[in-house]
Amino acid sequence: MSALSEIRSLSRAGRSDFTSEANKKEERAAYLFLLPWLAGLVLITAGPMLVSLYISLTDYNLLQAPNWVGTDNYTQMFSDERLKNSLGVTFIYVFISVPIQLAAALGLAIALNYGMRGLSFYRSVYYLPSLLGGSVAIAVLWRQLFGTSGLVNQGLEAIGVANPPAWISDPSTALGTLITLNVWTFGAPMVIFLAGLRQIPTMYYEAASVDGASQLRQFWRITLPLLSPIIFFNLVLQIIHAFQAFTQAFIVSGGTGGPSDSTMFFTLYLYQMGFGNFQMGYASAMAWLLLIIVGAFTAINFAASRYWVFYDD
């Protein structure tokens, strides 16, 4: 079903023999078909990764040759208060918006799945924001919605709220508006949940009903366990995705990460360091820190999945 279960099953594949003439021909054809991908792997992915690791150990401003500084960039990160703050902002963003987003996605998928007429229409309505949400245009809209006299505050004043918050201009609420934006795009995981729910055989529910299990119990005992691989899949991918969020924070804060660095995502700080200050060494070190963090959380997710993800194979 998913890329993740592919990784799980990789270790089970068999071995083939590549000595016969026909097989050699097949192998040659295979590498020919893979040529663009292999070139991409070397030139666009793996090569640049290694170069990035090297640059992260240098001072480099694009104009002069890189100057080897060893692990200075990495140790410098430990004393960089703005960097620590940007990590905090990113963690809050990821670990608040992703659970809410997935809960909304799961809740609506279940509500829509259970004998709902007009399913495909509602599915489209909820799905659309996830296609638009990453764009500059939607970030522009958010700037207005959560401006001091934007639509949200017009609404709040209309219902009699005296001093509505300044949202994007207030350090204590600005990040919340970006979290809201990410939650707003729950449609994509919702569609994945819907497809997963469709695969649960109805006979399980019928049998449970016959045994007198309540709907809540059926949800806990049937729906959640059988859906857990898909919850896991969505969780892993949305976390990876959220760690890399950039556009919304950039546009809503006008590129500054403000007010008071309250929307300074790690990626935004990385961009400012690399492409604003041209500290390519430091930016590369930050990128590797990001990769390590994302990798670590993915690994933790995989390790923890043994305790709650249910595979019936």
Add this chain to the structure above:
Amino acid sequence: MTTETVHTAPQQTLIRSVRKTMSPRKRALRLLKHLVIIGFGILMIYPLLWMVVSSLRSEEEIFQAPGLLLKTLQTSNYVDGWTGLQHPFSHYLINSALIALGCIVGNLVSCSMAAFAFARLRFRGKKIFFAIMLLTIMLPIHVVIVPQYIMFSQLGWINTFWPLIVPKLLATDAFFVFLMIQFIRGIPRELDEAARLDGCGYFRTFWSVILPLMKPALVTTTIFTFIWTWNDFFGQLIYLTAPEMYSASVALRSFVDATGSSAWGPLFAMSVLTLLPVFLVFLVGQRYLIQGIATTGGK
């Protein structure tokens, strides 16, 4: 493969009989659920509708009218927005379209080739390459962006579309390779074996048997590539710095910078224009989109 609601005939009658015998309390609950779903849906879509309506309003009205009713029709926002930057806005839309076109061609050609090799051919290193391919789906772009920038700037490609298109020609959007592999696996092997018996080489088999049969996956790839490239900002922000090379995303951002918070009408008008192509593609292709993310698990 299909994700539409499929109920078998006995299930249909079961659902119908359940509906008939529902108690008033259950009916009320059902109605309530419908109302919540509809209400929440309206809440989700309202900002979008409001932006479209506001793009036709005067500046003061935008900040005074939370409703959707239009009193007057202010089309001048579109004129002002269209001409508000150094080039007419069509220039940036065309740039975005060219980038998207290049990326679509690149993804269709390179990803389908790689997918065919992974799904159908045996070769040494397949397992490890396949694992690497899956891992690159999850790789943050930031780890490679600095060296890529250096490489492309040494090639003199800054302020061209090549840094955005060439990676797609080299199948770096592994998500689509995976999507196509999944699809090819669903095509019966007997078909390519028959073609082989008829004397087709691997390339003929790919071209005349597999490619025509994987059209749905190709359509899904086209649609997703279009939407993601059209919405992309990070890459375009880095590589397109000369105003005549701006994509619609970057142009919109420079419009925000140029006007601050003083020209919401024109800003909304151009925002609506940049969202429109995505919306139209969504309307036409949503079946493929939903199928695509349901079979591969989305982005």
